[in-house]
Amino acid sequence: MTRQFFAYLLVMALVTYGIRMIPFTLMRSKIKSKYIKSFLYYVPYSVLGAMTFPYIFYSTGNVFTAALGTAVAFVLAFFRCSLIVVAICASMAAYLAGLI
Amino acid sequence: MTDIKSQNSYIYGLLKGLPIALGYLSVSFGFGISALGQGIWGLGTILISLTNLTSAGQVAGVAIIAAGGTFLEMALTQLVINIRYCLMGLALTQKLDKSFTTIHRMITSFGITDEVFAVAAAERGMIGRRFMYGLITLPYFGWALGTTLGVYAGQILPQNLCAALGIAIYSMFVAIIVPPSRDDKGTLLAVLISSGISCAFYFIPLFAGISQGFSVIICAVVAAGIMAFVAPKDLET
Numbered sequence: 001m002t003r004q005f006f007a008y009l010l011v012m013a014l015v016t017y018g019i020r021m022i023p024f025t026l027m028r029s030k031i032k033s034k035y036i037k038s039f040l041y042y043v044p045y046s047v048l049g050a051m052t053f054p055y056i057f058y059s060t061g062n063v064f065t066a067a068l069g070t071a072v073a074f075v076l077a078f079f080r081c082s083l084i085v086v087a088i089c090a091s092m093a094a095y096l097a098g099l100i
Numbered sequence: 101m102t103d104i105k106s107q108n109s110y111i112y113g114l115l116k117g118l119p120i121a122l123g124y125l126s127v128s129f130g131f132g133i134s135a136l137g138q139g140i141w142g143l144g145t146i147l148i149s150l151t152n153l154t155s156a157g158q159v160a161g162v163a164i165i166a167a168g169g170t171f172l173e174m175a176l177t178q179l180v181i182n183i184r185y186c187l188m189g190l191a192l193t194q195k196l197d198k199s200f201t202t203i204h205r206m207i208t209s210f211g212i213t214d215e216v217f218a219v220a221a222a223e224r225g226m227i228g229r230r231f232m233y234g235l236i237t238l239p240y241f242g243w244a245l246g247t248t249l250g251v252y253a254g255q256i257l258p259q260n261l262c263a264a265l266g267i268a269i270y271s272m273f274v275a276i277i278v279p280p281s282r283d284d285k286g287t288l289l290a291v292l293i294s295s296g297i298s299c300a301f302y303f304i305p306l307f308a309g310i311s312q313g314f315s316v317i318i319c320a321v322v323a324a325g326i327m328a329f330v331a332p333k334d335l336e337t
Contacts, residue, residue: 062263
């Protein structure tokens with residue numbers, strides 16, 4: 001059982017590390033193409049958009065408290081509050097909404 | 101301040117990593133509870149977090165271990181879910197200054213996660229290896245600590261507090277994407293397109309077979325692909 005587990009762990013860890021390490025280590029040249037540079041500029045925001053929606057609304061197990069937390073996060077983020085302030089206030093809003 | 105174009109302070113990196121680490125605490129806490137519930141031994145669950153450092157990949161991996169899946173299935177699942185790190189790593193290489201020699205690239209690449217990438221990519225100008233080491237330090241330990249707490253103390257915290265903490269990581273994503281979307285229409289559109297496709301995949305039954313990891317790849321490639329064509333950026337990095 002333990003042997004089996006470590007075999008799984010090894011496969012998981014090696015594949016995940018390889019995906020991260022190989023391009024990061026081997027890519028040494030500057031990308032010239034304006035299209036590819038622009039593409040890479042948009043990737044992080046696109047990734048985060050797809051990871052946030054619609055999952056944020058189910059993140060607390062209650063769509064009502066999550067929606068309230070999301071609204072708080074949006075307002076604070078719009079006024080450029082720091083990541084930690086947004087995260088704590090949104091969680092607090094969701095927690096307080098759950099007490100009602 | 102030897103080179104104003106390169107950010108290379110360990111302490112500055114640590115500070116930038118703190119909110120990520122706090123966000124990870126709650127997410128990995130949930131992971132610890134869930135893995136234990138699926139019959140994975142506690143120490144093993146912590147080892148998974150220490151060696152993988154990836155939320156979606158670990159959740160899928162634990163499900164495969166619990167179901168006794170094949171090693172091929174495990175490898176393919178991790179590949180599909182985590183292939184986004186390949187894109188992110190490629191994007192980040194364009195911002196690395198000369199302090200990133202091969203060995204430091206090999207070490208710091210382990211710490212590339214969605215949030216670490218987003219913060220590093222949002223940094224103006226080039227980044228140095230000290231900044232990167234600082235940035236990944238706290239998230240790594242936060243992820244491990246949260247998992248450990250989830251494994252050993254999951255039953256102690258009040259349920260409703262645990263549930264509310266579930267939104268922490270997502271609200272952090274919101275905090276990363278809203279300010280640049282406010283300033284730049286192209287970025288706003290990229291976020292709207294990718295969020296829209298993501299919701300379509302989630303809600304339309306036809307797409308029910310698409311896993312979350314795969315969905316993120318499709319959404320990101322389509323949205324960034326369209327916007328790079330419609331609104332190309334003149335980037336001087």
